[in-house]
Amino acid sequence: MFRSVLIANRGEIACRIARTAKQLGLRTIAVYSAADADALHVRVCDEAHPIGPAEPQESYLSIDRLIEVAKTTAADCVHPGYGFLSENADFAERCEQAGIAFIGPPAEAIRAMGLKDRAKALMERAGVPVVPGYHGDRQDATFLKRKAYEIGYPVLIKPAAGGGGRGLRRVDKHADFEAALEAAIREGEAAFGVSRVLIEKFVVAPRHIEFQVFADRHSGIIHLGERDCSLQRRHQKVIEEAPAPGMTSQLRAQIGAAAVKAASAVGYVGAGTVEFLADWSSGLRADAFWFIEMNTRLQVEHPVTEAVTGLDLVEWQFRIAAGERLPLQQSQLHIDGSAIEARLYAEDPENGFLPSTGTIVALELPDNIRVECGVEAGDRTTPYYDAMIAKIIAHEPTREAALERLAQALDRTVVVGPRNNVAFLAGLCRTSEFRQGRVDTGFIDRMLAAGGGGPSRADRAAAALGIAHLLARNPIDQVAGDDSPRSEGESEMPSPWATRDGFQLGGMRSLAVPIVIDGENGMATISYGISGMRVTVDGTAPATDARVFEVAEEAYVVRHGRQTRVRLKDFSAPASEAGVADGVLKAPMHGRVLEILAGSGDRVARGQRLAVIEAMKMEHTLRAPFDGLVSRISVDTGAQVVEGAEIMVIEHVGDA
Ligand code: ADP
Ligand code: ADP
Ligand code: MG
16 A cells, blocks of 8 residues: 555545545645645645645646655655546656556546547447447538537537536527537637537436446456436536436446446546436436446545445545555445435525635534535635535435435535525425436526526515624614714714714614615614614514624624625725735735725825725725825726735835
8 A cells, every 4th residue: 555645636525535545544745726725635634735826727737746746745646636637647647657656547548538529439339328429530510510410409519528517518400500619619628628529419308327437457347336416507416316216226237337348448447437328208228328428537426426335435546556456346236225415515506606705704514414525614715716615425224314314414504605505405405306316417407497596685684683783793872872972083984873864753763774785785774762772674674593693894694594794884894804904905805896996195094995896796895904105006997806916005104
């Protein structure tokens, strides 16, 4: 066995690999980009080394830099995880050349499967059924269009190199073909550097069923059963399970044998996944499974296979790379119970599932259930990497029990800060279609199209609760005493209490206070009577079934898994804590500069608004941290800025 491993990845998968590596007694070596210096994967490994700036191209995708660190740390092997360089044949080769074992298949096997068109041709020759279509070399548009017509609409245009559902284009009409082709080529080129495409018959309403395979260096090769990953959004997996609903052991043996044949055809070694589409209109049948692609790496959803087989797939990867034989024979495989995994993302289901960045203010993950997580409260989600926060995996004797367990675990999960899909996932678990195991790859998109997806109305009850909490922290007499003279200095900061529209009715004093709910302007009404203060938002009283997390001047109210962010309007989000003391104003998050409100050389007063930054549709005001002079303006209006970027610098007046 190896003595040390360099983990060429980040996030939950880096933490996951480190856990098994430690159990096997390996020294764990983490690498990190500038955005990840304090990341969890850095903290859980024995040592950690910087590899470059936040941009993946210059860090987690930098082969030179990774090889250099692997050499200087004398790593015995490199585990690439998934994503990043995990399916990069050049990286595998460079590791081997440097005498460092690559935890993955040989470079030739990665190359053979890396391009979908070549892989399909290879599979056809090996006698594995593939999705019908055209996957040859000829690429002129007229020819491809004719092929599409012959295949019959709808068709799917796929970039030959690809992953994560990117660049896939469904075409329903002959007239739409050229435009879709152009788009697929453009996306394939931009994302993967390959302009070739293939055309497939679009299988309407299929299930995505994939097989986990494992091969050793001694000609041993087996499958570990299937995973059903039909719950997808725009061709990306959302919830995965094992076994597939409706799978029989006879069918598993048949399709498993095809998967093994596929892997054997390329001289496979290590962990791999052979993906199929299944037409299940008349039940799952061996003659209605078609190969789509092989992923030559560990898969995001590998934990469901681990759960039902009782195996540690990462351990197997290490053992096989170290030259050991497969620990099991095909006949010894047992599938026990049912496992379901949900992927928790920092994204906004009400806003096109846009990734959401920012500090994770609070994170409560369920216990008594398997959770794979790459972050802790206080960490940030950044725009640089995949927005996945964690995976939650339920394993129970039956599918019904596993699904119920997962739904309950999601109900107990609280992510505060970035927008997230927790409530969306819990909702999915409760749809009758999913409960009955009757979903295909188009289910989520159809559900969203039918009206689940748009922005919901602001949750006024949640907002009222948040405002009540914020006010409870501000002494009430400060509010009520609008007739009393202000103390010195208090008027510096514009304050809602300066509003003079308070009115009195039968001993009840009411005040209209401007607030901001999820970035939109609103109004709260605050009334004071003998029973104390009462807050309403558009007549709605505070929720009683929600939790409030206060951060600086803002409250995050989590109600039924949905987050409402609220603040009093004139207390803008504070300038980023970092750097304020030295007068450097920084962007609190990735975004666009909407306004610069001061000029170089201007004198500014503490609390004065100096810049407005729009990020994820929210506006953040940067204010002067002290009385001073603007000594530098570092960006122009309209500029895109990364989190932490310098916006302007304020000097103390009288500074040398
Ligand atoms: P799989 O094919 O394993 O089910 P995907 O199709 O979602 O999973 O592909 C893996 C994707 O994971 C990559 O395309 C990338 O966007 C993302 N990814 C890469 N590294 C990480 C990571 N460390 N944490 C979370 N996601 C990652
Ligand atoms: P990627 O490399 O992006 O994972 P895949 O070829 O695996 O690309 O396809 C991703 C998903 O797109 C599949 O899981 C399936 O939902 C859908 N898909 C792929 N090919 C077809 C097809 N021919 N017909 C219908 N859906 C398809
Ligand atoms: Mg795929």
